[in-house]
Amino acid sequence: xxxxxxxxxxxxxxxxxxxxxxxxxxxxxxxxxxxxxxxxxxxxxxxxxxxxxxxxxxxxxxxxxxxxxxxxxxxxxxxxxxxxxxxxxxxxxxxxxxxxxxxxxxxxxxxxxxxxxxxxxxxxxxxxxxxxxxxxxxxxxxxxxxxxxxxxxxxxxxxxxxxxxxxxxxxxxxxxxxxxxxxxxxxxxxxxxxxxxxxxxxxxxxxxxxxxxxxxxxxxxxxxxxxxxxxxxxxxxxxxxxxxxxxxxxxxxxxxxxxxxxxxxxxxxxxxxxxxxxxxxxxxxxxxxxxxxxxxxxxxxxxxxxxxxxxxxxxxxxxxxxxxxxxxxxxxxxxxxxxxxxxxxxxxxxxxxxxxxxxxxxxxxxxxxxxxxxxxxxxxxxxxxxxxxxxxxxxxxxxxxxxxxxxxxxxxxxxxxxxxxxx
Amino acid sequence: xxxxxxxxxxxxxxxxxxxxxxxxxxxxxxxxxxxxxxxxxxxxxxxxxxxxxxxxxxxxxxxxxxxxxxxxxxxxxxxxxxxxxxxxxxxxxxxxxxxxxxxxxxxxxxxxxxxxxxxxxxxxxxxxxxxxxxxxxxxxxxxxxxxxxxxxxxxxxxxxxxxxxxxxxxxxxxxxxxxxxxxxxxxxxxxxxxxxxxxxxxxxxxxxxxxxxxxxxxxxxxxx
Ligand SMILES: [Zn+2]
Ligand SMILES: [Zn+2]
Numbered sequence: 152x153x154x155x156x157x158x159x160x161x162x163x164x165x166x167x168x169x170x171x172x173x174x175x176x177x178x179x180x181x182x183x184x185x186x187x188x189x190x191x192x193x194x195x196x197x198x199x200x201x202x203x204x205x206x207x208x209x210x211x212x213x214x215x216x217x218x219x220x221x222x223x224x225x226x227x228x229x230x231x232x233x234x235x236x237x238x239x240x241x242x243x244x245x246x247x248x249x250x251x252x253x254x255x256x257x258x259x260x261x262x263x264x265x266x267x268x269x270x271x272x273x274x275x276x277x278x279x280x281x282x283x284x285x286x287x288x289x290x291x292x293x294x295x296x297x298x299x300x301x302x303x304x305x306x307x308x309x310x311x312x313x314x315x316x317x318x319x320x321x322x323x324x325x326x327x328x329x330x331x332x333x334x335x336x337x338x339x340x341x342x343x344x345x346x347x348x349x350x351x352x353x354x355x356x357x358x359x360x361x362x363x364x365x366x367x368x369x370x371x372x373x374x375x376x377x378x379x380x381x382x383x384x385x386x387x388x389x390x391x392x393x394x395x396x397x398x399x400x401x402x403x404x405x406x407x408x409x410x411x412x413x414x415x416x417x418x419x420x421x422x423x424x425x426x427x428x429x430x431x432x433x434x435x436x437x438x439x440x441x442x443x444x445x446x447x448x449x450x451x452x453x454x455x456x457x458x459x460x461x462x463x464x465x466x467x468x469x470x471x472x473x474x475x476x477x478x479x480x481x482x483x484x485x486x487x488x489x490x491x492x493x494x495x496x497x498x499x500x501x502x503x504x505x506x507x508x509x510x511x512x513x514x515x516x517x518x519x520x521x522x523x524x525x526x527x528x529x530x531x532x533x534x535x536x537x538x539x540x541x542x543x544x545x546x547x548x549x550x551x552x553x554x555x556x557x558x559x560x561x562x563x564x565x566x567x568x569x570x571x572x573x574x
Numbered sequence: 575x576x577x578x579x580x581x582x583x584x585x586x587x588x589x590x591x592x593x594x595x596x597x598x599x600x601x602x603x604x605x606x607x608x609x610x611x612x613x614x615x616x617x618x619x620x621x622x623x624x625x626x627x628x629x630x631x632x633x634x635x636x637x638x639x640x641x642x643x644x645x646x647x648x649x650x651x652x653x654x655x656x657x658x659x660x661x662x663x664x665x666x667x668x669x670x671x672x673x674x675x676x677x678x679x680x681x682x683x684x685x686x687x688x689x690x691x692x693x694x695x696x697x698x699x700x701x702x703x704x705x706x707x708x709x710x711x712x713x714x715x716x717x718x719x720x721x722x723x724x725x726x727x728x729x730x731x732x733x734x735x736x737x738x739x740x741x742x743x744x745x746x747x748x749x750x751x752x753x754x755x756x757x758x759x760x761x762x763x764x765x766x767x768x769x770x771x772x773x774x775x776x777x778x779x780x781x782x783x784x785x786x787x788x789x790x791x792x793x794x795x796x797x798x
Contacts, residue, residue, distance in 0.1 A: 191690070196692070208676060218722070232694045232695055233694055234693040234694065235692055266710070270706045271714060273704045349744075354674070358672035359672055362671075372677040375676060375677070396765055400765065461764075463664070463776070464668050464672075466662045467669070469747070
């Protein structure tokens, strides 16, 4: 008997055996890819192509909903069976599955997934949760990543952490490709009434960056992969937006840390492009390649998480307002406790400065006597899966998983009641 | 869904604005007027400005019996649908424009059957694929072959689920938030910008940016 954990993100799948360490987790593109010359590729075959220009994506998960099991099955098959991925998982042979699913998945789609898991793949048992739901169970590691750190806060926040225990109050911020979720949890259980969604995720940030670069520099409207690379390599969250703007406008000042040069792919010496660091610059001068100089584009796109109105989207609240809205659904007595235990996961949280900026902003709007702590793991993309792995070792998991026998006996609606949201 | 409870921190609570619904909406009602008089005062955009001019300054005498009570009420209480929906509409359009992975949004269709070429591990000998029968089998095939879109699925939802997914889980931006100050940035250079283009309402900070704006992005400049 072994447990497989799949964090089924709309951008990437993080998959591996629960018992194996973090380093053995495989990351796969959750998409089918069409190249400019109209070849179809699956998932990580994306890395085999030289010309990233004009590449298009088809994703089984649209707007956070797993719409196409036709496509998802092709990708899962690839994940389980291909030697590229290297996992070799026989799902029909005594396997338990822990699967992540976006909060507020449409009930019918959620039930479709259950059926595929049990009847098409033959898993022995299933436990399904939004990936953020696993975070409290990794309390030991959470305590290590909080800023300000426990020592500096003083005695009040110091709690003895035992293995296998979870934090009673936890606020998870999961900022991924599709959206940013605010998930309050009380005693290891999601507090559904307080779960809030901000529609701004990595896809939106890339869209903003794409527009800005196309408007100011080169036309990159057809360069999805390139834009994504540029975003990953150069975007950061400014700690003070106005200060950063000033820094860029000022003549001759020291703006080294704000300006970046990105060497665009020439499909000869580089297929993906790269950041021209001062060290690289010293070594050699790129000759034929085009260089893209990025200034405020680097922090304007991320700023939309805080201020969507700067790109003329006025009907959405920013992340701070969304967090406050979520906190306000909780009983008053719980609120200070939950903001002392914030953990940030998801690909967007890789951006430098995100946690510090959020901490600063929350401290401004929350009462001064509340101690706000935010933890950002070293790899926010895989941390949720790591937490699920800790969860798989607990007794709680044994109690809540649903076996194939349960499924056959009680039917899909009963299963959905166990895993679905309830308001 | 504002309640008294939400003003938990007196420190950041603006004492001058009392939290009653009438005062909040009144300040909204002023927006179309002030936007026309002072281009810098309100965050507007092309459509909002066009439409609001009909609900704003121009008061016409209406023939007896031609009063549209609900329209008048809307005007007084600031719930005028023209203004509100215009801004929401253009925001939604803007959002969709930016929130696309493939810019041209050409959704390529998959051929009827596809086989991707990759090396596989040999299937284990003990592998027994369970047999699914009857209705469950039919349903499973349907799930695995379905090419329905998200829109198809959304259409089928009951009103309760729909309102949860489309409304409840989202936070409405507060208009005159005492918590988070809204930013006003130049649509050309990204700098802070107190003023907007008189033709379309997009923000521009300087003569230089205004000229670039007119030549490139201004939706209404040539139309004027
Ligand atoms: Zn400007
Ligand atoms: Zn204009």
